[in-house]
Amino acid sequence: MSGSMEFLLWTKGPMFNIAITIFAIGLLVRIAEIVMLGRKKNFAEARAGEWLPGLRTMLTRTVADPGTFQRAPFNVVVGWIWHIGFLIVLLLFLPHIALIESLTGLSWPALPNPIISLVTAVTLVALLATLVHRMTHPVKRRISTVEDYIVWAVVFAVVLTGWLAYYRLVHPYPLILGMHILAAEIMLILLPFTKLTHIFTAFIARWYNGAAFGRKGVQS
Amino acid sequence: MSELTLAQDRTTPQRDATPSELTLERGLAAFRAEVDGPVAAFFSSCVHCGICAQACPFYLETGDPKYTPILKLEPLRRVWENDFTLWGKIKGKLGLQQQVTDEMLTEWEELLYDSCSMCGRCSMVCPVGNDLALMIRKSREGMVQAGHAPEGLIAASVRAIKTGSPMGLQWKTLQVQIEHVQTSSGLRVPVDQEGVEYLVLLSSMEIINFPEYLEAITKIFDHAGVTWTLSTQCFEATNAGIQIGNKDIAAQLVERVVAAAQTLKVPKVISPECGHAFTAIRWEGPNLIGRPYPFRVFHIIEVLDELRASGRIKTEGMETDRLSMHDPCNLARKSGVIDQQRNLMNLVAENFVELKEHGKFQWCCGAGGGVSSNERAEPLKMAAFKRKKAQIEEVNPERMVTMCATCRTQLEEGLEEFNMEIPVVGLTEMIAEHLVEKN
Numbered sequence: 001m002s003g004s005m006e007f008l009l010w011t012k013g014p015m016f017n018i019a020i021t022i023f024a025i026g027l028l029v030r031i032a033e034i035v036m037l038g039r040k041k042n043f044a045e046a047r048a049g050e051w052l053p054g055l056r057t058m059l060t061r062t063v064a065d066p067g068t069f070q071r072a073p074f075n076v077v078v079g080w081i082w083h084i085g086f087l088i089v090l091l092l093f094l095p096h097i098a099l100i101e102s103l104t105g106l107s108w109p110a111l112p113n114p115i116i117s118l119v120t121a122v123t124l125v126a127l128l129a130t131l132v133h134r135m136t137h138p139v140k141r142r143i144s145t146v147e148d149y150i151v152w153a154v155v156f157a158v159v160l161t162g163w164l165a166y167y168r169l170v171h172p173y174p175l176i177l178g179m180h181i182l183a184a185e186i187m188l189i190l191l192p193f194t195k196l197t198h199i200f201t202a203f204i205a206r207w208y209n210g211a212a213f214g215r216k217g218v219q220s
Numbered sequence: 221m222s223e224l225t226l227a228q229d230r231t232t233p234q235r236d237a238t239p240s241e242l243t244l245e246r247g248l249a250a251f252r253a254e255v256d257g258p259v260a261a262f263f264s265s266c267v268h269c270g271i272c273a274q275a276c277p278f279y280l281e282t283g284d285p286k287y288t289p290i291l292k293l294e295p296l297r298r299v300w301e302n303d304f305t306l307w308g309k310i311k312g313k314l315g316l317q318q319q320v321t322d323e324m325l326t327e328w329e330e331l332l333y334d335s336c337s338m339c340g341r342c343s344m345v346c347p348v349g350n351d352l353a354l355m356i357r358k359s360r361e362g363m364v365q366a367g368h369a370p371e372g373l374i375a376a377s378v379r380a381i382k383t384g385s386p387m388g389l390q391w392k393t394l395q396v397q398i399e400h401v402q403t404s405s406g407l408r409v410p411v412d413q414e415g416v417e418y419l420v421l422l423s424s425m426e427i428i429n430f431p432e433y434l435e436a437i438t439k440i441f442d443h444a445g446v447t448w449t450l451s452t453q454c455f456e457a458t459n460a461g462i463q464i465g466n467k468d469i470a471a472q473l474v475e476r477v478v479a480a481a482q483t484l485k486v487p488k489v490i491s492p493e494c495g496h497a498f499t500a501i502r503w504e505g506p507n508l509i510g511r512p513y514p515f516r517v518f519h520i521i522e523v524l525d526e527l528r529a530s531g532r533i534k535t536e537g538m539e540t541d542r543l544s545m546h547d548p549c550n551l552a553r554k555s556g557v558i559d560q561q562r563n564l565m566n567l568v569a570e571n572f573v574e575l576k577e578h579g580k581f582q583w584c585c586g587a588g589g590g591v592s593s594n595e596r597a598e599p600l601k602m603a604a605f606k607r608k609k610a611q612i613e614e615v616n617p618e619r620m621v622t623m624c625a626t627c628r629t630q631l632e633e634g635l636e637e638f639n640m641e642i643p644v645v646g647l648t649e650m651i652a653e654h655l656v657e658k659n
Contacts, residue, residue, distance in 0.1 A: 026306075029306050030264060030305070030306075033260055033304060033305060033306070034257050034260040034261045034264065035257060036257075037255065037256050037257040037259075037260050037304065038256065038257045039256055039257050039258060040256065040507065042506075042507060043506035043507050043510070043511060043512045044502065044503045044504070044505070044506045044507060044512075045506075045512070045513075045516065045517075047556055057349060058349075061346070061347055061348070061349050062347075064271070064345065064347070065344070065345060065581060067577050067581060068271060068274055068275065068345045071274040071280075072270075072271060072274045075269060075270065075271060075274075076271075079269065079347070134268075137270065138283075138285040139270040139273040139279070139285045139288050140268065140269075140270045141285070142285035142286065142288060142291065143268045143270060143285070143288055143290060143291050144268055145268070148268050192307075193307045195265075195266060195267045195268070197264045197265065198264065198265040198266070198267050198348050201261050201264040201265045201348075202265040202347075202348035202349060203349075204261040204264075204265075205258070205261040205262050205264070205265040205348050205349040205350055206348065206349030207349070208257070208258040208261055208262070208349070208351065209258075209343065209346075209349040209350070209351045210349070212258070212351055212354065213343075213344075213351075216503060216554065216555055216556045217555070217556025217557075218552075218553060218554075218555075218556045218558075218580050219580075220343065220344055220580075
């Protein structure tokens with residue numbers, strides 16, 4: 001018991017600081033790399049401005065166009081389900097809000113635990129579905145890399161350990177809670193160096209896309 | 221050549237680099253020169269979801285996952301990761317980088333040229349917002365410098381630089397067409413007229429396959445009282461340099477248009493019924509030459525719609541058969557000309573039905589982006605056409621209307637290949653057929 005408690009304290013203390021530091025510096029470097037590369041001056045006469053279409057695309061790309069939805073409904077729906085599930089559990093579970101409050105002073109109401117538990121279960125199933133899809137769909141198989149599977153495993157581990165900790169299915173409790181926190185820290189550390197970066201850069205990418213098309217008079 | 225010299229300077233004197241290593245190094249330098257903020261944001265964001273494949277006619281109609289758009293960009297992605305990210309540099313120190321090799325580029329030549337028309341549909345559907353078509357265009361710059369461009373496109377580029385036309389067409393051929401038009405229309409085709417409103421450019425394919433276009437604009441401009449001219453200095457609007465991916469060639473071709481427009485002191489230049497010629501001269505041109513134009517550029521369809529809106533085109537009679545329309549990618553999705561062709565259709569067609577996915581979400585005919593100039597890509601080009609064919613079958617029109625000579629040729633060839641008797645007409649000539657006769 002004392003060993004698992006020490007482990008939990010380590011994940012909450014020194015390891016947390018290490019993870020946050022690597023995440024923050026790594027992400028800053030990554031975004032600086034993008035912003036500093038910049039774009040060349042565009043001499044072609046614009047049809048419209050860039051900012052508004054860019055901002056619009058930042059939002060609209062969240063929803064697939066009808067044709068794409070028809071052609072890849074599984075991909076779109078399962079992707080949606082697990083992203084939303086993950087965000088709900090991350091942002092609306094009471095202990096998570098307490099952590100955010102301790103770090104930033106900001107807080108908001110939580111969802112009741114049974115709902116969080118249900119959403120977590122759905123998220124786990126959807127994540128398993130994405131793995132099966134990745135391993136079986138010809139396109140996904142062809143373009144998948146080791147990184148895709150590592151990132152999947154880390155994200156799945158974060159959700160699974162959280163669920164196990166909530167139901168106290170692993171004893172002693174500090175061990176599974178510590179594993180959940182560690183999994184989340186590994187995710188933070190990997191974030192700036194893997195495709196997890198898209199959590200932040202996808203909005204930059206969408207803006208560039210919307211701006212380039214918008215300039216030519218097309219809302220992308 | 222400057223890249224080559226730089227590469228030589230960097231080479232350690234332990235052993236002599238072979239010519240092919242120098243070519244590869246020059247290619248990699250060209251790839252590096254294309255990496256900018258958007259490219260870095262795009263590659264940082266890809267989650268390998270594979271949705272781009274669902275927007276690609278080359279993947280959908282062959283079912284081969286190697287044609288997944290993001291996979292076509294792997295050489296550029298590696299260059300970005302290795303040379304433009306901290307993580308890539310750390311990997312380099314550990315010897316874990318994935319290098320771009322000459323063998324890899326040999327394999328990717330088919331993916332970057334034969335199986336991509338740069339139609340930009342994938343750029344419209346990527347959930348993280350990657351502009352994949354832009355990155356294909358950029359990758360081709362690297363491919364040319366690395367010596368991996370298709371023969372067909374090299375030949376077209378050489379002809380364009382030497383003769384002014386990618387098909388090797390000379391002014392005397394156009395002169396013959398002009399005389400035909402003048403005889404049949406009784407109107408004069410203005411040549412080298414200074415100070416008129418528009419300089420009209422043509423595409424070689426149009427001059428050879430669709431001479432009715434020149435007659436149509438001659439009639440329409442006479443009808444509307446528009447002053448215009450052709451230029452013996454430069455009549456070609458297309459840009460083989462952009463299709464192959466070579467900025468030097470592309471810039472040289474753009475400079476010829478600029479010079480002709482300046483000689484004739486025209487305020488406006490018209491790009492013909494051709495898709496890529498328009499994106500080339502309208503959007504890429506000023507950036508290729510590094511300065512804004514002293515004139516404005518329009519697609520013929522934009523000009524016609526403006527004449528319609530201002531009441532300068534008077535038409536009579538309507539087409540009564542069931543017509544549908546193919547939007548050229550370069551015109552609609554990539555240039556925002558979407559409503560204009562519909563306004564014009566409604567002016568002269570009473571039974572116009574849209575293809576299901578149209579406008580900015582239309583499907584490519586399969587021939588653009590240099591695919592049609594690349595002979596060995598013929599089977600892929602026809603495979604990609606099947607997507608368009610299915611769209612056409614869905615609405616079952618009696619004729620198809622379009623406004624790009626390359627699309628039109630592909631539609632005609634494709635429909636014939638599949639024994640579908642659906643004639644294809646150009647929108648400009650259809651408008652010309654309905655002009656109210658002058659008294």
